[in-house]
Amino acid sequence: MAGPSPISPYPRTERTRNRPGEADRLWQACSVTETALQAPPAPPGGAEAAIVARELRKSYKEIEAVRGVSFEVQTGEIFGFLGPNGAGKSTTISMLCTLVNPSGGSARVAGFDAVADQARVRQRIGLVFQDTTLDDYLTATENLRFHAELYGVPRDLVAGRLRQVLEMVDLWERRDGLVQTFSGGMKRRLEIARGLLHAPSVLFLDEPTVGLDPQTRSHIWSYIQELRRREQITIFLTTHYMEEAEYCDRLAIIDNGVLVAIDTPEALKASIGEDRVELHTADDQQAIERLAQQFQITAQVSEGAVTFHVAGGEQFVPRLFAELGVAIRSIRVARPTLDDVFMNYTGRTIRDAEVTSSERLRATPWMRARGRR
Amino acid sequence: MAVPGVRVAGGRTSDDLRALWVVWKRELIRFRRNRMRIITSLAQPVLFLFVLGTGLSTVISTADGFNFRTFMFPGVLAMTVLFTSIFSAISIVWDREFGFLREMLVAPVHRWTLVLGKCLGGATVATIQGAIMLVLAGLVGVPYNPVMLLVLLLEMMLTAFALTAFGVMLAARISDVQSFQVITQLFVLPMFFLSGAVFPVTKLPVWLGVLSKLDPLSYAVDPLRKEVFSALSIPPAIRHTFDPGLSWGSWTLPVLFELGLVALAAALMLGIAIRQFSRPQ
Numbered sequence: 001m002a003g004p005s006p007i008s009p010y011p012r013t014e015r016t017r018n019r020p021g022e023a024d025r026l027w028q029a030c031s032v033t034e035t036a037l038q039a040p041p042a043p044p045g046g047a048e049a050a051i052v053a054r055e056l057r058k059s060y061k062e063i064e065a066v067r068g069v070s071f072e073v074q075t076g077e078i079f080g081f082l083g084p085n086g087a088g089k090s091t092t093i094s095m096l097c098t099l100v101n102p103s104g105g106s107a108r109v110a111g112f113d114a115v116a117d118q119a120r121v122r123q124r125i126g127l128v129f130q131d132t133t134l135d136d137y138l139t140a141t142e143n144l145r146f147h148a149e150l151y152g153v154p155r156d157l158v159a160g161r162l163r164q165v166l167e168m169v170d171l172w173e174r175r176d177g178l179v180q181t182f183s184g185g186m187k188r189r190l191e192i193a194r195g196l197l198h199a200p201s202v203l204f205l206d207e208p209t210v211g212l213d214p215q216t217r218s219h220i221w222s223y224i225q226e227l228r229r230r231e232q233i234t235i236f237l238t239t240h241y242m243e244e245a246e247y248c249d250r251l252a253i254i255d256n257g258v259l260v261a262i263d264t265p266e267a268l269k270a271s272i273g274e275d276r277v278e279l280h281t282a283d284d285q286q287a288i289e290r291l292a293q294q295f296q297i298t299a300q301v302s303e304g305a306v307t308f309h310v311a312g313g314e315q316f317v318p319r320l321f322a323e324l325g326v327a328i329r330s331i332r333v334a335r336p337t338l339d340d341v342f343m344n345y346t347g348r349t350i351r352d353a354e355v356t357s358s359e360r361l362r363a364t365p366w367m368r369a370r371g372r373r
Numbered sequence: 374m375a376v377p378g379v380r381v382a383g384g385r386t387s388d389d390l391r392a393l394w395v396v397w398k399r400e401l402i403r404f405r406r407n408r409m410r411i412i413t414s415l416a417q418p419v420l421f422l423f424v425l426g427t428g429l430s431t432v433i434s435t436a437d438g439f440n441f442r443t444f445m446f447p448g449v450l451a452m453t454v455l456f457t458s459i460f461s462a463i464s465i466v467w468d469r470e471f472g473f474l475r476e477m478l479v480a481p482v483h484r485w486t487l488v489l490g491k492c493l494g495g496a497t498v499a500t501i502q503g504a505i506m507l508v509l510a511g512l513v514g515v516p517y518n519p520v521m522l523l524v525l526l527l528e529m530m531l532t533a534f535a536l537t538a539f540g541v542m543l544a545a546r547i548s549d550v551q552s553f554q555v556i557t558q559l560f561v562l563p564m565f566f567l568s569g570a571v572f573p574v575t576k577l578p579v580w581l582g583v584l585s586k587l588d589p590l591s592y593a594v595d596p597l598r599k600e601v602f603s604a605l606s607i608p609p610a611i612r613h614t615f616d617p618g619l620s621w622g623s624w625t626l627p628v629l630f631e632l633g634l635v636a637l638a639a640a641l642m643l644g645i646a647i648r649q650f651s652r653p654q
Contacts, residue, residue, distance in 0.1 A: 097479065098479075099479060118481075119481045119482075120481070122479060122480065122481035123481040127479055129472065129475060131472045132471070132472055133471075133472035133473055133475050133476040134472075134473065134476075135399070135403075135468075135471075135473045135476075136471065137402075137403050137406055137407070138399070138402060138403070142399075142402060145395070146395050146399060146476075147476070147480075149391045149392060149394065149395035150391075150392050150395060150476075150477065150480035150481075150482055151480060151481060152385075152387075152388040152391060152481070152482075
């Protein structure tokens with residue numbers, strides 16, 4: 001059938017995938033060549049952007065859920081949308097996935113318009129939803145075969161592809177088990193496998209690890225990273241976990257339907273500039289006074305330590321010893337975290353913005369788990 | 374234009390057929406796997422036929438050895454098909470509850486393939502259940518006439534399809550599992566009782582007679598009954614009492630007309646169901 005006409009002056013680019021095997025070669029030939037339709041500015045390296053959103057907005061009756069967001073996601077990138085529940089993440093992802101029509105603006109996904117060319121977009125994206133969408137009464141294989149048929153995966157390639165994705169998520173041994181016997185983590189892995197089955201160029205993960213235990217979370221993240229290596233896939237995910245956001249190549253912070261910042265996690269943290277310094281001293285009260293007089297720094301006692309923010313914290317430490325005049329027992333300098341970034345851009349912590357305290361409970365062991373890694 | 378060899382699913386007939394086929398197949402896999410469901414959905418008709426039927430046959434006096442259970446047999450076939458079809462269709466509500474519906478709705482295929490596949494799947498399952506009930510024919514005095522059995526099977530297929538389409542149409546509007554009870558009370562049981570499945574509808578009071586004629590299931594039960602009675606050798610008086618046929622005014626409806634009505638209703642409800650599922654979310 002006829003594809004879109006090549007309106008771009010740029011030459012077609014063919015995405016290549018590095019996978020061995022006859023079936024894969026065929027599959028690649030059959031499914032992933034695409035015409036480059038991306039308008040300039042073309043990113044370095046000539047690859048087309050996998051997602052282009054322009055002034056995307058969505059209003060429901062009286063609520064403006066998304067108020068004009070623009071961004072681009074490059075091919076092969078892991079791109080995260082970070083924000084509290086209700087910030088507009090799910091609405092944005094739904095618009096990109098063609099599940100919701102935008103009220104304004106436009107989105108191109110995998111080279112096609114998310115409104116005018118919905119079927120082509122859907123063919124080229126994989127979706128892993130926040131809630132499970134598996135059929136519990138079917139086996140893992142049956143769920144995947146169902147998906148393969150719906151997405152028109154060439155029949156002779158189904159078996160090989162099925163094995164490939166199941167092995168990737170370590171479920172090959174359990175392929176004939178009923179999904180209702182699977183744990184939460186296994187179900188999520190199976191969903192990721194299913195999202196990849198039709199070799200999409202963009203994989204959307206809506207809160208991929210919400211509600212999972214720390215071990216499963218870190219497993220799923222190793223899968224996601226391996227995925228990017230093996231499948232050269234673009235990954236767009238939403239999260240409200242800071243720890244998860246750290247894994248992304250680039251991060252967009254969304255609050256109240258507006259993008260407030262977009263950059264790499266490192267750059268975002270660097271943009272804060274100020275490090276956090278925590279002091280234990282012989283006389284905290286005197287230390288706070290001296291800091292104000294000597295350095296014009298406002299400090300406060302927080303969790304038993306004199307705490308303040310300063311640019312170039314590590315360079316500041318020697319001055320502190322020389323000039324403070326109060327005995328220092330210990331000192332700790334911390335780089336800004338994404339928490340600080342979020343607070344800087346929105347004026348509150350993401351956890352304050354969250355609705356439930358259960359989220360906090362879930363987030364805590366996850367942090368500990370990452371600390372051990 | 375497409376790069377040679379580009380695989381673009383969605384829109385091609387073969388893709389639609391694959392989607393339809395796999396939705397149909399899922400219904401059958403789920404049916405086969407759920408043995409309890411097969412047994413429970415057969416228990417009810419058996420109970421009606423042998424307990425209620427036997428009980429009623431002691432108070433309904435019939436001469437010449439005609440048993441009331443023979444009268445009830447086509448009604449119980451309709452009942453089997455009715456409950457199985459509605460149950461299959463309503464499983465969409467469970468699919469929605471457990472998220473699987475979303476997996477189907479986001480696929481790059483036309484929505485009509487999903488709805489039609491679901492209806493055909495539910496109809497197949499209901500027809501299989503009906504066919505199992507046919508085995509009991511001999512126990513209630515109905516001969517195993519091959520032509521009769523075949524015609525009954527075809528009529529059940531049509532009925533099952535119409536009822537599944539009806540159920541899918543309802544399921545499109547239901548978002549929670551609790552409403553299933555309401556649907557059963559509000560639609561399924563009245564449809565069953567008004568259809569003439571358990572008693573002849575000729576001598577009813579006017580209001581009940583009118584309701585019975587408004588019940589689409591009546592036009593599916595009557596052909597089944599006519600077919601069963603065609604295989605019986607019974608006195609005309611009994612035939613007249615228990616197999617009076619449906620009439621609009623003085624016009625007795627031919628079987629093919631009745632089946633045509635059922636087919637029309639099926640097409641209409643399928644159309645509505647497809648429309649409902651094709652709406653943007």
